[in-house]
Amino acid sequence: MASSRLCLRLAVCLLNVSEARQRDIVERIAKAALWDKAGQKQTQTTVLNIFSDYDYNRSVLTLAAPVETLGNSVVTACTEAYDLIDMEHHDGIHPCLGSVDLVPIYPLSESVSLEECGRVARDIAEKLSQDVPDCSIFYFGYADQPLKRNLVQRRKEVNWYKRTSLNVNEIKPDVGAVISLRYGLTGIGASPYVMNCNVTIDTQDLTLGQQIANAVRGANVGGLCGVQAMAFPHEGTVEIACNVESFTDETSSSLAAERKECISYFIQGKEYLYFSPRSIERQIKKLATSHEVATIGTALVGFTPQLCKSLAEQAILKGCGEFWKTRQTITM
Template sequence: MSSSRLGLRLAACLLNISEARRKNIVENIAKAALLEKNGQTHPEVSVLNIFSDRDYNRSVITIAASVDDLGNSVLAACLEAFQSINMELQEGVHPCLGAVDLIPIYPLSGVSVEECGAVARSLAESLLLHVPGCSLFLFGEADLPEKRTLVQRRKQLGWFTRRDFSTLEPDLGAAPARRCGLTGIGASPYVMDCNVTIDSQDLAVGKEIAAAIRGSCVNGLKGVQAMAFPHEGKIEIACNVESFEDQEATETSEESQYMAFSVLGDHFSYVSPHYIEAQVKKLASDRGIGTIRRALIGFTPQECKNCAEYAIRESIGEFWRIRGGVFM
């Protein structure tokens, strides 16, 4: 049954928090998203997935809900996270600036990107009211009128290298408090996370491969942002895979270079995870090394929509449990 027949207007938040080594803390943050103010489980909210990486000390919690309910659910999860995570003590190889590092809102079905931007801006105002010391930067549809992308904002703020955020200037809120740090909040078409591990410990080689597949490279992959990190004794090429508008998008197979999907009549495409893996494998092979595995952090856009519809139709709040959430 389609979401339109269900009468649902769905959006998702892939909440990025700077904690992965205390599983109980991460799960408590996820569970907070499911509760209404009266303590009852909200019937139109589901946590679809929890992905935690110990080396990165970072978790991504996928929260899906009716667009009218998503803001309150994400707010509840953030309040729990800010109480539980102290950036003064946080350690991990993945870049981060905040205890709640990133709050991206994505449309899934029956919702526009602009409406998700309004949800993000409203959520930003709520966070400032409820979290003393909360500092925010905006991106995408929440960053009006410029609508600067997350990549642009991260470069401006030195997110890729900075750990001292005392001199940062937030868009909203006071100067970042050492405990909370700086949180990014915004909205855009769906962004997928896809990581490929190469059989090497040479970070320089990993950085070469990451640079070669970035969309900003002449022969790179459109919409792909890539970094290389030490990971479990090897090197992981971590990719953010952005969806982009495509007026001629058609349904494609997983083996194609691009995958297509539509939201509210708008057509989008993104690079296939299989194609990303194949390109990394080729580039690694050219350097005499192989690849070990590929990890999709959560879902493709289509999978996220389908799982959200099912979980909410069946009132499965802790969907990640039956899906088998991954803790690494």
């Protein structure tokens, strides 16, 4: 068992699709990842988690596999999603531009490099352009060569944060000549692991939520390094949705002060850190309390990188492709 574990060089895709209200469609996409185009079972692929949000009308599927074969699973899942989701009929409060909205590839095993994940991402885009000729793609991170522009920058360039409908004449994709209104625009790339952590505050005051999101955002003074945050109305409250990026001592201006609130892991011998979900929850609770508002729950969209790696090893070694059926939404 131990020698088998050592042979697994794992990577993961947190596949974001623009559908959450029809569970059967989301599960068909998940199951598609477990088979290749020839109908053969992908025995070393596992779908660890499905996180769906009705208001957002968005689902995040956690697909893990050896880095050498992950791309094949992602392609079959994306192809199924393109076939089942029509962006012309999409309705949800979360920003999105594509039926397959985001395809990020992250290394899980320390021996898997970011450059290798970037090549996997570009290979996924090339195969999708062949299998779904009308799809359109932009690159980010280590797939965006040679610039390596990050996801936030690329999303700003295509107006992802503000657009509710897609003007196909305004955007030139990296792959695909004309953007299809049915498929929309997909972001494909690679980076160190990005965790998603959502904290709910007990108010309907979206302006307050936006102030709190702005305060924790890493790009702002006093914010948390690596944290991207937005506020959304959600089930009669406000949710602070945080993307939690990994960072290094090269990108943090106050690493000594931040390290005690962070968790570390390694990619090819280099240390990466991220703010723990607990520390993010504490910071948002502190800010909300100063306005006499309580926090009422925190949810992880998937897993921390360490837990993701551990569960992927367990699931693959046991041959459990539909691992998500054994899991429930992780709350804190």
